[in-house]
Amino acid sequence: MAERAALEELVRLQGERVRGLKQQKASAEQIEEEVAKLLKLKAQLGPDEGKQKFVLKTPKGTRDYSPRQMAIREKVFDVIISCFKRHGAEVIDTPVFELKETLTGKYGEDSKLIYDLKDQGGELLSLRYDLTVPFARYLAMNKLTNIKRYHIAKVYRRDNPAMTRGRYREFYQCDFDIAGQFDPMIPDAECLKIMCEILSSLQIGDFLVKVNDRRILDGMFAICGVPDSKFRTICSSVDKLDKVSWEEVKNEMVGEKGLTPEVADHIGDYVQQHGGVSLVEQLLQDPKLSQNKQALEGLEDLKLLFEYLTLFGIADKISFDLSLARGLDYYTGVIYEAVLLQTPVQPGEEPLGVGSVAAGGRYDGLALEEKVRTTETQVLVASAQKRLLEERLKLVSELWDAGIKAELLYKKNPKLLNQLQYCEEAGIPLVAIIGEQELKDGVIKLRSVASREEVDVRREDLVEEIKRRTSPALCIC
Amino acid sequence: MAERAALEELVRLQGERVRGLKQQKASAEQIEEEVAKLLKLKAQLGPDEGKQKFVLKTPKGTRDYSPRQMAIREKVFDVIISCFKRHGAEVIDTPVFELKETLTGKYGEDSKLIYDLKDQGGELLSLRYDLTVPFARYLAMNKLTNIKRYHIAKVYRRDNPAMTRGRYREFYQCDFDIAGQFDPMIPDAECLKIMCEILSSLQIGDFLVKVNDRRILDGMFAICGVPDSKFRTICSSVDKLDKVSWEEVKNEMVGEKGLTPEVADHIGDYVQQHGGVSLVEQLLQDPKLSQNKQALEGLEDLKLLFEYLTLFGIADKISFDLSLARGLDYYTGVIYEAVLLQTPVQPGEEPLGVGSVAAGGRYDGLVGMFDPKGRKVPCVGLSIGVERIFSIVEQRLEALEEKVRTTETQVLVASAQKRLLEERLKLVSELWDAGIKAELLYKKNPKLLNQLQYCEEAGIPLVAIIGGCPKRRPCGRNQKENKPGPLHLLS
Numbered sequence: 001m002a003e004r005a006a007l008e009e010l011v012r013l014q015g016e017r018v019r020g021l022k023q024q025k026a027s028a029e030q031i032e033e034e035v036a037k038l039l040k041l042k043a044q045l046g047p048d049e050g051k052q053k054f055v056l057k058t059p060k061g062t063r064d065y066s067p068r069q070m071a072i073r074e075k076v077f078d079v080i081i082s083c084f085k086r087h088g089a090e091v092i093d094t095p096v097f098e099l100k101e102t103l104t105g106k107y108g109e110d111s112k113l114i115y116d117l118k119d120q121g122g123e124l125l126s127l128r129y130d131l132t133v134p135f136a137r138y139l140a141m142n143k144l145t146n147i148k149r150y151h152i153a154k155v156y157r158r159d160n161p162a163m164t165r166g167r168y169r170e171f172y173q174c175d176f177d178i179a180g181q182f183d184p185m186i187p188d189a190e191c192l193k194i195m196c197e198i199l200s201s202l203q204i205g206d207f208l209v210k211v212n213d214r215r216i217l218d219g220m221f222a223i224c225g226v227p228d229s230k231f232r233t234i235c236s237s238v239d240k241l242d243k244v245s246w247e248e249v250k251n252e253m254v255g256e257k258g259l260t261p262e263v264a265d266h267i268g269d270y271v272q273q274h275g276g277v278s279l280v281e282q283l284l285q286d287p288k289l290s291q292n293k294q295a296l297e298g299l300e301d302l303k304l305l306f307e308y309l310t311l312f313g314i315a316d317k318i319s320f321d322l323s324l325a326r327g328l329d330y331y332t333g334v335i336y337e338a339v340l341l342q343t344p345v346q347p348g349e350e351p352l353g354v355g356s357v358a359a360g361g362r363y364d365g366l367a368l369e370e371k372v373r374t375t376e377t378q379v380l381v382a383s384a385q386k387r388l389l390e391e392r393l394k395l396v397s398e399l400w401d402a403g404i405k406a407e408l409l410y411k412k413n414p415k416l417l418n419q420l421q422y423c424e425e426a427g428i429p430l431v432a433i434i435g436e437q438e439l440k441d442g443v444i445k446l447r448s449v450a451s452r453e454e455v456d457v458r459r460e461d462l463v464e465e466i467k468r469r470t471s472p473a474l475c476i477c
Numbered sequence: 478m479a480e481r482a483a484l485e486e487l488v489r490l491q492g493e494r495v496r497g498l499k500q501q502k503a504s505a506e507q508i509e510e511e512v513a514k515l516l517k518l519k520a521q522l523g524p525d526e527g528k529q530k531f532v533l534k535t536p537k538g539t540r541d542y543s544p545r546q547m548a549i550r551e552k553v554f555d556v557i558i559s560c561f562k563r564h565g566a567e568v569i570d571t572p573v574f575e576l577k578e579t580l581t582g583k584y585g586e587d588s589k590l591i592y593d594l595k596d597q598g599g600e601l602l603s604l605r606y607d608l609t610v611p612f613a614r615y616l617a618m619n620k621l622t623n624i625k626r627y628h629i630a631k632v633y634r635r636d637n638p639a640m641t642r643g644r645y646r647e648f649y650q651c652d653f654d655i656a657g658q659f660d661p662m663i664p665d666a667e668c669l670k671i672m673c674e675i676l677s678s679l680q681i682g683d684f685l686v687k688v689n690d691r692r693i694l695d696g697m698f699a700i701c702g703v704p705d706s707k708f709r710t711i712c713s714s715v716d717k718l719d720k721v722s723w724e725e726v727k728n729e730m731v732g733e734k735g736l737t738p739e740v741a742d743h744i745g746d747y748v749q750q751h752g753g754v755s756l757v758e759q760l761l762q763d764p765k766l767s768q769n770k771q772a773l774e775g776l777e778d779l780k781l782l783f784e785y786l787t788l789f790g791i792a793d794k795i796s797f798d799l800s801l802a803r804g805l806d807y808y809t810g811v812i813y814e815a816v817l818l819q820t821p822v823q824p825g826e827e828p829l830g831v832g833s834v835a836a837g838g839r840y841d842g843l844v845g846m847f848d849p850k851g852r853k854v855p856c857v858g859l860s861i862g863v864e865r866i867f868s869i870v871e872q873r874l875e876a877l878e879e880k881v882r883t884t885e886t887q888v889l890v891a892s893a894q895k896r897l898l899e900e901r902l903k904l905v906s907e908l909w910d911a912g913i914k915a916e917l918l919y920k921k922n923p924k925l926l927n928q929l930q931y932c933e934e935a936g937i938p939l940v941a942i943i944g945g946c947p948k949r950r951p952c953g954r955n956q957k958e959n960k961p962g963p964l965h966l967l968s
Binding site: 058066067119122170178 | 492495512515516519533534535536537539540541542543544547550551567568569570571572573574575576578579592593594595596597598599600602604614615617618619626631633635647847883884885886898899902903906909910912913914915916917919920921935
């Protein structure tokens with residue numbers, strides 16, 4: 001009994017040690033080491049079955065919804081959903097967990113906040129972190145090219161509530177997205193119209209929607225002289241302008257992030273500006289900015305957007321704000337954020353934005369384009385001319401003997417185009433092309449299906465080259 | 478490379494070994510041992526980070542809901558929720574996972590079907606297995622002594638789909654429960670009334686609600702001579718009577734479960750009976766059964782229940798069925814199960830129940846398990862099997878070839894000529910501001926025909942065409958005009 005109590009105390013202390021290290025943002029290896037120690041200690045305690053402890057609580061960062069909270073939630077959802085429906089959106093739902101590999105590599109640094117399920121002998125699963133990646137998976141799985149959908153569901157993030165006060169680990173997300181190739185800016189305008197309709201109907205006070213464009217930011221930083229490598233970190237400084245003064249932001253950019261004061265000042269000339277469509281037109285006349293191709297694209301699109309927003313009757317709620325810069329990881333075009341306004345203390349002052357209540361933007365590159373592969377074939381053995389079946393059979397056999405997953409078409413004289421197309425459909429990454437001239441030279445043309453690059457490889461080096469290119473650690477197909 | 482391939486092959490083989498053992502219902506220890514071996518092998522393969530395979534699928538036993546399925550789901554939930562609200566129920570919601578210790582020890586053998594979360598250095602968590610245990614936890618946590626609540630949410634069970642065809646691992650449960658100390662059988666009767674109202678409103682066919690009582694079963698087995706230790710296993714045999722013959726059930730009880738033929742026969746005398754309140758009265762006269770205190774309690778309560786059900790106008794849908802015996806782990810009193818009826822093949826035959834669509838009962842001891850002082854809060858409730866109902870409704874709509882709309886758009890704002898985008902944008906915005914559900918195509922100069930086709934596909938009933946004079950024009954094969962005016966020729 002005393003042993004168990006001592007063990008439980010050790011577990012408690014080790015748990016605190018781990019928490020402490022995480023708070024101090026210690027190195028990942030150190031944290032992992034201490035977590036492993038913790039798990040070992042817990043394992044010694046044995047299974048939980050016999051414990052008679054009555055701990056009546058919900059897990060950290062989660063909560064029940066009482067009937068009163070549910071009544072409020074229902075009212076809010078009713079407003080939001082009837083707006084989505086009014087705009088002709090369909091609704092979908094996805095499972096609460098995804099295959100771990102579906103979520104892997106999509107969230108960058110935030111990946112450590114994903115809840116994993118225990119490996120109980122089946123597939124590795126993780127709780128969804130947002131609704132956007134499941135949406136991309138849904139589109140790819142169903143081969144959809146366009147859909148207007150909303151999705152309201154809970155998502156899960158292992159945030160540390162001590163760090164970010166009031167942040168839940170289980171919380172609702174309420175997403176609306178339009179996927180598809182359409183005439184420019186009309187869907188983007190509808191998204192803003194929806195945002196305004198919802199915030200008005202909820203009657204939670206006056207609000208403002210800030211709008212900017214990824215391309216304008218990119219172009220602006222370029223002409224100001226910000227190195228590409230510093231783009232994201234400068235963005236996060238600029239984004240603080242809604243909370244702190246320009247002086248502070250400039251100090252951070254120069255003092256901590258290594259920009260010269262001149263470059264910082266140049267940025268400041270732009271990012272402190274906000275206004276309506278007149279600001280767009282002013283910047284279109286800006287000699288430097290209008291020379292930058294990206295920025296020009298962004299500005300032209302914003303100009304068109306403002307035309308539509310005027311027709312939608314919401315232009316007065318929209319502010320083109322060059323300091324809007326956060327959440328840029330996957331946005332490719334227009335970005336927007338709605339903030340509630342606090343009545344100003346001094347009359348004549350501008351209302352202060354007090355926190356974002358909605359946000360979004362255009363993200364054209366996120367859709368999961370990876371094929372659903374049903375085979376693991378690494379290379380197709382192909383021929384460029386006729387009467388090379390014998391050679392193909394010999395080569396494919398060599399590859400099989402070397403443990404390489406290879407195929408050939410069951411045709412005596414297949415056309416090269418058909419063989420290449422077969423690769424595209426089946427997701428085969430490499431083609432080994434046999435040609436008459438190449439045979440004489442003792443080489444095989446190795447072609448990457450994705451990049452279409454071809455290189456001549458000596459016959460005796462082919463196996464090794466294929467293995468090198470298809471090894472799991474280094475996929476450069 | 479060859480080593481990795483060999484390792485992957487070993488993992489694959491070991492995975493099959495584990496699956497095989499589970500199918501053969503091998504002992505838990507054996508399965509655990511082989512699973513541990515599997516995990517060790519997988520660990521040797523290394524982390525998944527570098528794997529470039531993108532398999533686009535949902536996890537085993539789960540599925541997305543397409544807009545069509547969502548439309549069906551919404552219709553079904555609307556019926557169910559409006560019934561709950563009509564009966565004055567509040568609604569709550571709880572987190573998708575609970576502390577592992579909250580769920581531990583509540584589900585008996587089924588505990589192995591619980592999804593655990595990985596130990597990532599914090600609390601040990603598990604996905605909820607049902608909505609009843611979270612409810613009991615909610616009551617205890619908030620020290621509530623009474624509440625009438627419904628809760629509709631997904632629950633998670635690591636079932637083996639190969640064993641139980643069509644069984645999902647993530648599925649909706651739709652629970653209604655009344656907690657609190659009240660005069661006997663009134664809440665129980667309301668639960669049955671709700672069940673009948675919902676199943677009638679859903680229009681999924683005729684149904685029957687079987688009713689029994691845990692105390693009657695206990696008493697019945699006792700007087701038949703079943704040892705306490707065999708109670709649960711005999712229950713599960715008896716419960717099969719809705720699917721197989723008495724002969725088969727008897728053989729199982731005698732051949733596999735060790736009852737004497739006499740005891741089995743004695744059980745058979747009772748469990749093959751079903752009827753209305755008259756059967757209750759008959760059994761109250763049964764010399765042996767009425768001597769058993771428990772059985773007597775149960776019978777008296779059922780008699781009272783039938784009185785209330787008659788007043789509620791649903792007695793004709795209720796059948797007192799002594800073979801209803803499953804899911805007895807935490808039930809303490811009345812239990813019930815609703816089955817859909819298949820029209821009989823031979824006239825005069827009784828309709829065949831083809832699967833349960835709702836079930837429930839009284840469970841007075843569950844909340845006490847959560848309360849440190851063991852305070853009991855009596856509960857009675859029901860659970861609607863909505864997944865089953867979704868597929869029935871889906872099939873029914875398909876059979877009727879009824880179109881299921883996935884949007885509620887009332888009117889498409891269209892243009893008959895070019896360069897009318899501005900007008901369309903203005904008009905659709907007017908309609909939205911007036912609360913009308915409207916859409917427009919995201920094209921500057923769409924062809925009218927395409928716009929009309931879009932309406933056909935989406936089931937949008939009206940088009941507002943801007944082109945010279947705007948007019949309303951109903952879609953569909955019936956091309957009658959609603960307003961007088963010149964016909965616009967389609968280009």
